[in-house]
Amino acid sequence: GTNELSGTVAAGGAAIKISQLTPKDFARAHWSRPLVVVLHQPGAILDQELLASVNSALSHSSTLVRKDTLLLTYTPKELKRYGDLLSKLGLLQSPGVAVVNRGGAIQNFWPGYVDASLLRKVIQIAAATKPCKVANEDAGAAIADPTKGAAAKAPVSNLANAATLATGGTVAPAVDPNASVETQAEKDNSTLKLLN
Structure with a gap:
């Protein structure tokens, strides 16, 4: 998706640039930990399925990956809380999920539902990436x-x-x-x- 703030296109492998609008919890972990960012609308069936898929992927990952990965969830009502992050990750509508590797780049992102098996594999790859x-x-x-x-x-x-x-x-x-x-x-x- 196109970044609403800069006009750039989010893509796998693209480095995430931190700004003053980027949430502090993301910025602190950026360049050192794998991150999973979920945009979901509470109560929407597909969004609930995506959250369940993310939680399943993490629970079936190795203990090391599970403990190291930071899960951040946002709803459309939390505009001030997520700042510019979701547009940088290509998450322009709910549901959506993005995985950011330890090197600070987008490993993959999906504007919609994705199953737990694929998510788990991508999270493992993101966790295996060398940190900055x-x-x-x-x-x-x-x-x-x-x-x-x-x-x-x-x-x-x-x-x-x-x-x-x-x-x-x-x-x-x-x-x-x-x-x-x-x-x-x-x-x-x-x-x-x-x-x-």
């Missing part, structure tokens, strides 16, 4: 609330830089505050000494 290297170094730092406690004092992380670049921003190079600054005159003198 940056997430292992400092997972969750990109979505820390800068107005709260220790997170406000934490240095900018590699993951925050990766998230900034992924959303089209720029990152200033790191500067060592203890490093001396060489003036242009000092550089010119060094060059002259080398030439003599």
Whole structure:
């Protein structure tokens, strides 16, 4: 489906770009855990069948996969809660389900019902994907609330830089505050000494 916010098309293998509208629970797990995201309308028969299929797929997965996978469910009424996530995943109507791998990319998505057997296989593949290297170094730092406690004092992380670049921003190079600054005159003198 076409992303309502950016006009891009969701597709298997497409990396999910985190924004300020992306739900924090998704952003914290993104790049490190497999995620299953379900859009469903409570009370609708097909939507209930899809939820049952997702739960069955997870319950029949290995213990490791089951414990590592984060399941997020949303209803159409929860627009503020899911922000831009569902459109990024191609879930433009209910029911729908998307599986995001540990590398932060869409493994697969279905705008409609999908059976438990296929879901289980795709979740296993998503769980076997290597997580983003940056997430292992400092997972969750990109979505820390800068107005709260220790997170406000934490240095900018590699993951925050990766998230900034992924959303089209720029990152200033790191500067060592203890490093001396060489003036242009000092550089010119060094060059002259080398030439003599």
